[in-house]
Amino acid sequence: MCGICGIFEYDRQTRFSDEIVHRMNQTLIHRGPDDGGVFSAPGIGLGHRRLSIIDIAGGHQPMANEDKTVWFC
Numbered sequence: 001m002c003g004i005c006g007i008f009e010y011d012r013q014t015r016f017s018d019e020i021v022h023r024m025n026q027t028l029i030h031r032g033p034d035d036g037g038v039f040s041a042p043g044i045g046l047g048h049r050r051l052s053i054i055d056i057a058g059g060h061q062p063m064a065n066e067d068k069t070v071w072f073c
Contacts, residue, residue, distance in 0.1 A: 003031030003049040016045035025049060037061050039071050046071060 005024045007016055021038040025047030032049030039046045039062040048061040064071045
């Protein structure tokens, strides 16, 4: 099983610390011990833990579209 976490503040003008998002993500390591990723930007922080069962090579998350204007878990 995988796990996701995040934090969002609509009016926040600064990005969340990668360390804060990483620490939230580490609490989910039991949900996905094989891989983890974080993304932070002004007002949002996303974290993902991965259990590699299928698509081992191409499943790293958070993922972005081609021009990195949209991020998702």
